Amino acid sequence: MIGQGLLDRIAGDLAEAGIAHSHALVTDSNVAELYGTDLLNNLKESLNQVSMISFPAGEQNKSREIKSFIEDKMLESGFGRDSSVIALGGGVVGDIAGFVAATYMRGIPCIQVPTSLVACVDSSVGGKTAVDTPHGKNLIGAFYQPWRVYVDTSTLKTLGPKEVAEGLAEIIKYGVIKSSDLFEYLEANIEKIYEFDDLTLLYVIETSCRIKAEVVQKDEKEQNLRKILNFGHTVGHAIEQLSDYTISHGEAISTGMVIEGKIALGETGWSRQEQKRLISLLQRAGLPTEPPQDINAGEIIDVMKIDKKVRKGKIEMALPECMGEMKKNGESYGIEVSEQTIISAFKL
């Protein structure tokens, strides 16, 4: 459900649906202060047992230790199989609280209430939940679909410009892979997102969620179609990793989309004109479009080779064919790309 002021509806909906007897409101330290306490008080008016469990904000806390901390708090409070988890926050909260819900008493309902733009358009939809480990990000997790997702656009107004740009990188990606209309809409209205214009936010979030949901419904486990959501991410993940995560995910996939677009130029029919539109929109969104000076093509290829997107030793990518459509090789959306092509694309 997407709308303005939806936080006030959650309590009534949950009481009416009767999906659980007790509710754990899981959030991080920032969101607890901004929206958590108000939502807690509101939930308490209509529901029996509600407790807020908050952990310090930040990706470093998307850990097995914090997952245990949340579970122990729930066990101490006597939460049984008839309880639910309400995940209020950005992608970190959504991923960890979703994973708690997936395994607590072998699985209890999870309600996602995303409050960052990334969480609204990406992590809250699709059912991937996980925690990070010292060996890498998202390595321990589960596919676990939420019972419902509530996107309240009024919570986005407290986000800083950097957090908005993070979400915009994924929204622009949805335009390229599946909707030339969304891309055109962004070309006309992107600045309004930074002004938190409600109608603009509603349109771009709804369109993005629809695209992600449609893709995931057809291919939940990433056998084929879901690969298109990885546009910009094969190169992007390598950049993120090589920078030791000093470059954010949104910044890295922005550059990743530009480089993968350059690769597409010689391989799929993706035109220079469309590539120009992509670069110009990313720039207007305040995102980088050039790889960092100290990272070269060879290093990126080495990292990509040990990433999970390599099949039988060959690097595979999802590449655009024209605005709103991804290239298919027979039935497959994974296009094999040679090392030479990648190196040449870096020189363009």
Ligand SMILES: NC(=O)c1ccc[n+]([C@@H]2O[C@H](COP(=O)([O-])OP(=O)(O)OC[C@H]3O[C@@H](n4cnc5c(N)ncnc54)[C@H](O)[C@@H]3O)[C@@H](O)[C@H]2O)c1
């Ligand atoms: N499961 C998936 O499919 C999926 C998809 C994309 C990203 N992710 C994961 O999501 C995480 C990134 O998500 P994120 O960018 O939301 O990070 P985040 O959860 O760390 O949120 C970013 C910052 O914004 C704060 N914040 C959240 N909502 C706010 C609000 N309304 N106002 C002010 N501040 C607010 C948070 O406290 C945090 O400090 C990563 O761990 C990534 O792996 C998962």
Ligand SMILES: [Zn+2]
């Ligand atoms: Zn992403």
